Amino acid sequence: MHLTPTHATRFATATLAHLGREYPYKMDLVLTGPEDARPPREHHPIFHGSFDWHSCVHGWWQILRLARRFPDLPVAAEIRARADEMLVPEKVAGERAFLDRPYSAAFERPYGWAWLLALHDEAERHDAPWSAALEPLALAFAARFHAFLPKLTYPLRVGTHFNIAFALLLARHWAETRDPALVTLIDSRANEWFGADRDCQAWEPGGDEFLSSALTEAHLMAVLLGGDFTRWFDVFLPRAAQEQPATLFTPATVSDRSDGKIAHLDGLGLSRAWNWRAIAAALGPAHPAAPVAEAAAQRHLAAALPHVTGDYMGEHWLASFALLALDGL
Template sequence: MNPLTAIRMEALLSGRSDQLGPDVAERLSNHPLDSIDTEFPHYARSVDSPDGIERPTERHPVFFGCYDWHSSVHSHWALIRQLRLFDEHPARSDIVDRIDDRFTAENIAREVEHFEDNETFEKPYGWAWFLHLVSELCLWEDDRAAAWRSILKPLEETIVTLIKSEFLPQKRPFRVGTHQNSAFALHCILDYARTLSNERLESAVTDTATAFYAEDRNYPVEYEPLGWDFLSPSLTEADLMRRVYSRNEFTMWIEQFLPDVTTAPYDTILEPVHTNPNRDEGVALHLVGLNLSKAWCLAGLASTLKDHQYVEAFERSAKQHMECGLDRAFTDEYAGSHWLSSFVLYLLTRNEGGIAPE
């Protein structure tokens, strides 16, 4: 049962955790708690020989579950964010025990070792979510959070160094609706930099974002979605640039970036994607995530633009995307259950710090 059905859509779209009760918190923790300990099935990438193949638990003693490393990272982010936002979380002791067991200096050293041997591993999506996880620990004023962050520090430093050397110097962005999307990674890194008041990293990210996207005009929104997308390339880019520019600068930018999305054929970007629960499965559940991520982009854009002509259309579309996304987000099918709760939490708590901080 979906515990959100009894809550008004307007309340859910506010992005505030005080609209969510303990039953919602418990439901949001169920799949992440199950998945972070689920070693198989797992995405193994290429296998060069039958010799010396490591199990996921050996290669990644912290982030081995959830089918892939990045999903494990953002599932841990989701659980830690819930601990921060819900004082009386029904699964608090279980969450703490699970994370305590895996956040050890020895385990993190093994994770760091893998990155030292594989410098592009999980670039940039996993890196971006890991920095969101670190941001959450910084926001949570709790001795346990401070201890966990101290343990994660070597991996944090490794990933920040890789971002500076391997990601920010890229010559062009990747405009896709999946893991390689440059704008999504940049927005996560920027949120991290601002949460930690890291002005040097913030400046580097805004410089990269401006170099990549400042001159974009008349984006072909009618081409979306491009496949099994879980991000909208156009809206994700706009969601980044609203963080980079002042409101006036952003208004001028978006009026040139987007065609008139209130008219055909461009208005299709405002329509959620409908999936058939009796037929669509597996990677098609990416489209459920797409509806959720478009909802948080549209809601954020509307709040930034204030009284612009697009605001009403964006708000209406955000609500429609949220309704459509939440309708299938709590699937028990592992292809969706190992990651969709994180997207739900991001959407429902987007105004609770760590996401688009001023």
């Protein structure tokens, strides 16, 4: 299953509708006084839609990617016009100023940081001024990674926004051509945290997780280790060719898609599909786990893709993960 113009139109149409939808909105804000109780757009001139800041950021990543991949679709012209209006220096300055507020050091750490870097990377692939406008914000978040990673003693293995392996995947992709020191730092910390992991039990999913702790870690190590990945994988998931642990190969049951936390499990299916595809490619076709991994990717994708739209609790974010699953980073 691959990205098609039909997928692109469906995803982009839904995302354009919620990027500017201001309410409901979940603020990440510490009030320092009554003057801080202002509407979201006054705090976030660009990222005040899509229910929360990070979903708005990766919604922008998604529509820019779709406009680049399918530039002749009618919706692509609307995307470019919206970007010309919103991704401008004065609005970026407002977003950047938010980072200087008291108690903002952990704002969107690390998930939103990583998605902003992914957005900047995508914007740079367009013949437009959007990347230059976003650069001060991207550099600010890169600086936060530089400051944060050395003091993070223990890895964040949870399957939600705090997962460190997912953030490092996106941040490293951005840094490869821009910040070699950050690449070195990411590789060093990832090897310290994950390099000696053995026989993963994969106690997942948790009831509200949208990332696989095990597979996101393996995906990151595939990027870091290159030709040495197979040796690491064979001791990390030694029974993968036998589809064990079974939890990693079985799509999650989603009991209520109107519940924002339970709806996370559709995202788990999509992110696992992305992970399994990357892992299969890194292992190579001769590895016995590769066809099993690819089959698991297709199984998870088939279970989750029909539910990308339909309820706002999933619709405001799931298309970005569907795009990862279908088209990669």
